[in-house]
Amino acid sequence: MRSATLYRYSVPMDAGVVLRNQRLKTRDGLLVRLRQGERQGWGEIAPLPGFSEETLAQAEQAALAWLPHWQAGDDPVDSPLPSVAFGLSCARAELEQRLPPQADYRKAPLCTGDPDALFEALATLPGEKVAKVKVGLYEAVRDGMIVNVLLEALPELRLRLDANRSWSRARADGFAKYVNPALRDRIAYLEEPCRTRAESRAFARDTGIAIAWDESVREPDFVVRAEPGVAAIVIKPMLTGSLERCRGLVDQAHAAGLTAVIGSSIESSLGLTQLARIAHWLTPNTVPGLDTLGLMQAQLLRPWPDCRLPLWGTSALACLWRR
Numbered sequence: 001m002r003s004a005t006l007y008r009y010s011v012p013m014d015a016g017v018v019l020r021n022q023r024l025k026t027r028d029g030l031l032v033r034l035r036q037g038e039r040q041g042w043g044e045i046a047p048l049p050g051f052s053e054e055t056l057a058q059a060e061q062a063a064l065a066w067l068p069h070w071q072a073g074d075d076p077v078d079s080p081l082p083s084v085a086f087g088l089s090c091a092r093a094e095l096e097q098r099l100p101p102q103a104d105y106r107k108a109p110l111c112t113g114d115p116d117a118l119f120e121a122l123a124t125l126p127g128e129k130v131a132k133v134k135v136g137l138y139e140a141v142r143d144g145m146i147v148n149v150l151l152e153a154l155p156e157l158r159l160r161l162d163a164n165r166s167w168s169r170a171r172a173d174g175f176a177k178y179v180n181p182a183l184r185d186r187i188a189y190l191e192e193p194c195r196t197r198a199e200s201r202a203f204a205r206d207t208g209i210a211i212a213w214d215e216s217v218r219e220p221d222f223v224v225r226a227e228p229g230v231a232a233i234v235i236k237p238m239l240t241g242s243l244e245r246c247r248g249l250v251d252q253a254h255a256a257g258l259t260a261v262i263g264s265s266i267e268s269s270l271g272l273t274q275l276a277r278i279a280h281w282l283t284p285n286t287v288p289g290l291d292t293l294g295l296m297q298a299q300l301l302r303p304w305p306d307c308r309l310p311l312w313g314t315s316a317l318a319c320l321w322r323r
Contacts, residue, residue: 004067007031007317008060011268012297020050027266027296028056030063031317034070034091041094042301044238044271045087051239051265054081063088064321071323082218082241089242090274099243103276104284105305107291108132108160115153122157129156130188130287135175136166144178151183160289162191165215169199176207184209189231192216204229212261217249224252232259234289237275239265250282263289269299269307
């Protein structure tokens, strides 16, 4: 006997969270619970405003259309909406015990430019000392100076940088000018520095700074392949699609000799713990990019280890559908 429930959540965010020039006051999404006999599985469906191709309202309608078919015993196909396909595939994988319970709770801490604060965060991080810096929000020259200071101050540090296609080639070159060439090989990668892939490829070639594909991974014409200057692909499952789709991309990246990194789209603690399990399963040798829970003011259903945020249960959720 199958049963399913669809919930909606709204978690307050820290006041300073801005995504693509819009302030995110709450993180809103859906949680789905599938049950069959004594087993159950959870999944999160949370389109990210400004990044997802679908809205939360569209995702809700798609989930409401899918769930009755599953509950009736059918095997409905994946939704074409990435967040819906991912959340429902995770719920099914948990239910069918295909998602291993072991998790990789390591995270590349987000850094604002303070070497002392970063040193403290890295001190408790086992293994490779990796951190992430968002660039492209301010002047490129300022970003270059901050990156250079961090690399000089912390000799074991490897940095992941994310520009979200915000720079022209000239501004990207302005950033690189202020990063000591002797330190550039400790930039693990810079995600999509320029507005086009061609400009990003040329930037990598001319500066020796490795790049990674992020937004490109989700575009219809993207092909995973080895390229000069390309070190990695970043897979954000909530924006990408089903668990099977994400696993296929990881396999393709590894076959091409590229690093595959599982990244967050500001999911709830439930979604983040699932991403940690996916990372341990599919990319066990790579630190995932999951340091986003600190942007929220509460956790949902499943706690992240050592997180002091309050944990909300199902009483904090709005039930949209149950059968």
